Amino acid sequence: MTLMPNPVIRLDAQDNVVVARIELPEGTPIAHEGLTTLQPVPLGHKLAARFIAKGEAVLKYNTVIGYASEDLPPGTWMHSHNIAFGDTERDYRFGLDYVPTALLPAEQRATFQGIVRADGRVATRNYLGVFVVGNCGATVARKIANHFQASQLAAFPAVDGVVPFVHEIGCGMEMTGEPMDLLRRTLGGYIKHPNTAGALVIALGCERNNIHGFFEQQGLEEGPLLKKLVIQDVGGVKTATEQGIGLIEAMLPLANQVKREPVSAEHLVIGMQCGGSDGFSGLSANPALGAAVDILVRHGGTAILSETSEIFGVEHTLTARAVTPQMGQKLLERINWWLEYNRGRDTQINGRVSPGNNAGGLANVLEKSLGGAKKGGNAPLMGVYEYAHPVTARGLVFMDTPGYDPVSATGQIAGGANLIAFTTGRGSCFGSLPAPTFKLASNSPMYRRMSDDMDINCGQIIDGEKTVQQMGQEIFQRLLAHASGEKTKSEDNGLGEDEFCPWQIGVLA
Known part of the structure; x- marks a missing residue:
């Protein structure tokens, strides 16, 4: 041998x-x-x-x-x-290891071809979205969006597509409190996202997530590129579908009036995910993405680390380099919330990784967290956000989300991520809209086996062909290319519209 x-x-x-x-x-x-x-x-x-x-x-x-x-x-x-599996002693050193990032001068920062909105926000894609406040409007939303195939969009080349954003909640739940607030800010974050050129919001009409209350709470106002449609008010599914198609048709010429232009990399906001991890994820794909994040942060950009239950055991490496002791404490508070929430349950934070993770070589969550946190590179922690809240800080930030990738990425996009970088060792078929996902394979055998789904082979590090830093530079260049409109494998495969998954927490009745 x-x-x-x-x-x-x-x-x-x-x-x-x-x-x-x-x-x-x-x-x-x-x-x-x-x-x-x-x-x-x-x-x-x-x-x-x-x-x-x-x-x-x-x-x-x-x-x-x-x-x-x-x-x-x-x-x-x-x-x-x-x-x-067992508990370990950790020195949190809240903010004691904080070192400010040396930012490149504005004239030296990398650029990409972005879409600049009228209010100055920068988009990487240009979609029209069909949203529902509750699941009862889902079929109408899909019928409207599915009407707009390639032939209907041929006259509007600057529009990337018409996407239904449907979900399973919005009714049978508390009318007030965090569960409803979370759903509303997630929907609101997508509607207000730079990559969403226009939106049609559909309601049956009797949901607990009332469409008018939703608009008021989120500060949304109807206009040429934002419309409401209430099925009960217009007479049913057939009429609502026809009217919805007409409303989107009226938006298309307006949404098409965009062009790409050079913009600074400081406008990139990257959501980071890892799913189907293996024993190589923490050796290749994750640290390589971390190296790319360090480059991005120096260019003024932002990267969102998430999946709170999957940093357990190494959270002290983040609290130590937090911009303030209070910021580090805020992260620890989220960890403690998850520990209490999962007390006595057969879940990851209590040591049990998924069967796929285990087969890939990860013994427990401590080992998985050790690799997962490497996606954040070495940049200081500049902010900690709860799920789907708008990300306003620049640099490396943390958003509190579950470890379940579709739910986690949904929160990041609602917070403003305009690209998702997804590392995987076992293989993943994940995609997202309106912010596209590009996937980084941790090992070469899986990359070759799933080449139709993987964008970058970080297994070259394991094979001794490239260093982590070389791979990080390559990832950074691909970030710029995808932000400029180059399609990812998940986009080529038509993924994304079924991966919109707002976090379901609280009482369902």
Whole structure:
């Protein structure tokens, strides 16, 4: 059997585990580490680099990812069967490690071809949206949007499409309080998003999320590019569909009156996601995206890190570099909310990662968080936002969201993200609108297997072909290209309209 010069990856000199670069059969000698595999080790999984005593901390990136549940000789396959999940001591150092980013002068910042709205906001896409305040209007919204196929849009080349944004709530829920406020600010964030040129908002007419109350709370006013349509008021589904088509037809010429022009990279707002992670995600795709984020931040742009339950265990690396101690404390408060919310439940923050994550080499949430947080690079933490609130700070910020990708990305887009960068090790078919998703593969075998879905192969880092910094520079250039209108694989595949998923919290009755 022919092996690479070094079939394992050592991440830190202090680590007592190494990561298998390729699948390693039992009895494979690892000369660089002076050991031999005692069991088969799947690609991306860990093996003991020395003797690890029962109860001893297991170190990856010189960070505790659990504790040995038994004595482990060198060469032992290390995974959830012999790594026990447990709490770790963390020094939060609120704001003590904060170092301001050295921003490039305005004239030296990168540019992309953006769409500048009348109020100065910058878009990366140009869509018309058909929204519903409650699920009862979903069929009408889809019928209206589906009318506008390529032939109907041919005369409007600057319009990227007509998209239905439907969801499953809006009725049978509390009329006031955080659940309704969250739904309304999510819908409002999408309607007011720079990538939304115009919007038609549909109601059945009797929803608890009343369309008129929604408009008033969100400060929305009807105009040529924003219209209401109440199905009960116009006579039913058929009439509402016909009227809705007419309203969108009237918007198309107005939405088409845009052109792309050079704008500073400071107008880029990137939402970061990782889904279907594996043992390589924290070694390649995530740190490479983090390197791109550091470049973006120096150019004045913004990156949104999220998935609160998936930074648990490494949140202290963010609180330490928060712009103020209060900002770091705000992040810890969100972590504590999730710990209480999940108390006693079989969920990720309590150690249980998904079957796909586990098969990919991740033993528990501590290990997953260690890799996931690397998407944020080394920039200081400039803001902490609750779900779907408008992101106003520049630089690296955090938005509190669940770890479930469609819900998390929906909150980021509602907050203003105009691109989504999605890392994956197992493979993902996710897409989003009106802000498109581009996907970064953590390993080359999966990239080749799912080349129709993956935009960038960060597995080149694992293969020894590129460094993290080289990959980060490539990702940054692709960010600019996609922001300028270059289609992503998810756009080519027609993904995005079914991934609009506002967070459902609170009472449903």
